[in-house]
Amino acid sequence: MQGRVLAVDDNPQIVNLTVRLLNSFGYEARGMSDPREVPAMVRSFNPEVCILDIQMPFISGSELLDSIRSIDHFTEIILLTGTNDTLLAVSLMKKGAADYLLKPIEPKQMDVAVARALEHRRLIIENTAYKLNLERLVEERSQALSDALRNLNDLHSATLETLAAAIDLRDQGTSGHSRRVADMAIQVVKKMGMDDGELMQIEHGALLHDIGKLRIPDSILWKPSDLTHEEWEIMHKHPEYGYEFVQKIGFLKEAADIILSHHERFDGTGYPRGLKGDEISFGTRIFSLVDAIDAMIYDRPYHRATAFSIACEEIRKLSGTHFDPELVEPVLEALKDYEK
Ligand SMILES: [Fe+2]
Ligand SMILES: [Fe+2]
Structure with missing residues (x-):
């Protein structure tokens, strides 16, 4: 029929x-x-x-x-x-x-x-x-792609966390510092409305900012007394060493900027390049503030933790010299829940 x-x-x-x-x-x-x-x-x-x-x-x-x-x-x-x-x-x-x-x-x-x-x-x-078949196929492929990306991201994250832990372990007394500054930086930039891509770059940069210290000899990194002028010169190379480590790694290219510039100062007196004001990227200017605050409010081998409010006063004193005066208050405001 x-x-x-x-x-x-x-x-x-x-x-x-x-x-x-x-x-x-x-x-x-x-x-x-x-x-x-x-x-x-x-x-x-x-x-x-x-x-x-x-x-x-x-x-x-x-x-x-x-x-x-x-x-x-x-x-x-x-x-x-x-x-x-x-x-x-x-x-x-x-x-x-x-x-x-x-x-x-x-x-x-x-x-x-x-x-x-x-x-x-x-x-x-x-x-x-x-x-229907096409829709199902597109859905399946999209799912497979997003699974693969998620796996890759998980792998990246695990690698970076391990590296950050290794950096902190070697740099005695900074245990947990890299993860903490990454969390603080995320907290700040989220409040400033940055997109997920920028956020991830800042997180990666913060996690690895001192990766260059892996190339600094133990005799300098762990020296119990003051460093000599020559030793400081070597120590000051860690941002460039770090930059060399990561700049060839595609997904860390943007983060490399924070690694290279995290010791620059707003007034141009920092190192290694003596960058000034806007020459220092926005993410790095934020990170410098966060890095300094964390160094003050947590114990280090040579100083006890200070209260967040005291750290804020110290930061304000350096507004315009070390730090971008336009970012000081917004960053302190974004971190105010660190006040115990
Ligand atoms: Fe550093
Ligand atoms: Fe640091």
């Missing part, structure tokens, strides 16, 4: 004729003359095409079309019309009917209309399945 077709007309003779014609063309056809029974028949027979008379008692052609479509959206509707029904037929075509046939039925025309409707239905179903 080429397809299931349901013919509906309130005139039983037209129904019989239509069903016979459809059978002769090879379709599996059923017919009915009471339109109220159509929904039940659509559910049980599941026709691919319905041929509907649009002027019937009890139920309008428009309602019938809606009710068939609500049972199976893919059912194709061909309208049977008299010559004076053409306006109604056009309005039903707009609602999704596939075609219309004028009464009296011309057999060949009906065969062509049914074949065309079946082909239309096949294409719609195929297209819908293709779209």
Whole structure:
């Protein structure tokens, strides 16, 4: 059988004729003359095409079309019309009917209309399945991509945390400093409304800011007495050493700037490049403040922790020299919950 077709007309003779014609063309056809029974028949027979008379008692052609479509959206509707029904037929075509046939039925025309409707239905179903499949495929690929990115991020984070812990371990007495300044810097820049990308760069820069100290000899890094002038010169190279370590690593390129510039001062008296004001990146100017605050409010081998309020006063004294005067108050405000 080429397809299931349901013919509906309130005139039983037209129904019989239509069903016979459809059978002769090879379709599996059923017919009915009471339109109220159509929904039940659509559910049980599941026709691919319905041929509907649009002027019937009890139920309008428009309602019938809606009710068939609500049972199976893919059912194709061909309208049977008299010559004076053409306006109604056009309005039903707009609602999704596939075609219309004028009464009296011309057999060949009906065969062509049914074949065309079946082909239309096949294409719609195929297209819908293709779209669904495409959507599923896009969803699967997007999920796989975001999983891969998340794994990569997790891997990056774990590597950076380990490195930061190693830096702190070697730089005696700064235990947890790198993670803490990273957290503080994030807290500050979040309040300043920076985007996630900038935030991540600042976090990475903060975590690794002293990575260059890994190249400073133990005899200098751990010297219990004051450093000589030559030793300070070597110590002051740690930002450049750190920069050399990370600048070739793609995802740390932006963070490298904080590593290179974290000892610059706003008035140009810092090192290694003696950058001034805006020449120092925004993230680095924020980081310098955070780094200094953390150094004061946590214990170090050579000094006891000071209260946050005292640290704030010390920072304010250096506003405009060490630190960007426009950032001092916003940063202190953003960190005010460190006040115990
Ligand atoms: Fe440093
Ligand atoms: Fe530091």
